[in-house]
Amino acid sequence: xxxxxxxxxxxxxxxxxxxxxxxxxxxxxxxxxxxxxxxxxxxxxxxxxxxxxxxxxxxxxxxxxxxxxxxxxxxxxxxxxxxxxxxxxxxxxxxxxxxxxxxxxxxxxxxxxxxxxxx
Amino acid sequence: xxxxxxxxxxxxxxxxxxxxxxxxxxxxxxxxxxxxxxxxxxxxxxxxxxxxxxxxxxxxxxxxxxxxxxxxxxxxxxxxxxxxxxxxxxxxxxxxxxxxxxxxxxxxxxx
Numbered sequence: 001x002x003x004x005x006x007x008x009x010x011x012x013x014x015x016x017x018x019x020x021x022x023x024x025x026x027x028x029x030x031x032x033x034x035x036x037x038x039x040x041x042x043x044x045x046x047x048x049x050x051x052x053x054x055x056x057x058x059x060x061x062x063x064x065x066x067x068x069x070x071x072x073x074x075x076x077x078x079x080x081x082x083x084x085x086x087x088x089x090x091x092x093x094x095x096x097x098x099x100x101x102x103x104x105x106x107x108x109x110x111x112x113x114x115x116x117x118x119x
Numbered sequence: 120x121x122x123x124x125x126x127x128x129x130x131x132x133x134x135x136x137x138x139x140x141x142x143x144x145x146x147x148x149x150x151x152x153x154x155x156x157x158x159x160x161x162x163x164x165x166x167x168x169x170x171x172x173x174x175x176x177x178x179x180x181x182x183x184x185x186x187x188x189x190x191x192x193x194x195x196x197x198x199x200x201x202x203x204x205x206x207x208x209x210x211x212x213x214x215x216x217x218x219x220x221x222x223x224x225x226x227x228x229x230x
Contacts, residue, residue: 110161
């Protein structure tokens with residue numbers, strides 16, 4: 001099956017610093033990418049949707065200036081957590097699809113997640 | 120907004136037991152997806168359902184799309200230790216292809 005690589009798998013940073021998380025589609029062109037956040041023992045919550053070459057669409061309550069998303073190529077999307085604080089500590093997961101239109105579950109592939117811990 | 124309720128929140132299994140979990144939504148949808156998430160990993164698709172009444176199996180897993188299009192269940196037969204994990208139902212919101220996840224069912228092994 002298709003592979004989505006997410007890097008790093010975990011990161012520890014000091015409060016106030018910025019952290020970049022990469023999401024790469026290894027064997028397909030990811031027209032659409034999604035970023036999720038998952039707090040301990042909770043479900044995945046969609047943060048934003050990005051289409052290659054377009055600005056990301058953020059979900060209500062997600063600060064676009066704090067969570068910068070770049071989807072400049074068909075195989076790479078990045079999420080930058082700017083001025084991170086302890087409350088931003090969470091598990092961040094990306095997913096990618098080669099499709100832009102109506103998606104099917106079989107065409108949506110998830111990365112393995114990044115555990116961010118902000119001290 | 121869309122309400123997607125998954126139950127139970129957690130369950131203990133003993134090897135060999137059958138387990139069942141379900142999801143209900145407040146609206147009608149055309150797709151039900153079931154995922155499993157292992158600790159520290161992203162979710163992996165188990166079964167996708169696209170038609171009301173559809174019953175689909177994947178090995179020891181069976182899922183059904185309810186006739187009302189507002190619910191779905193997932194059964195695991197003859198559970199084994201590696202079935203431990205978190206199971207999520209999910210729906211695509213038609214607008215923007217957003218995938219919405221249920222709260223998850225945490226499957227644990229009986230001590």
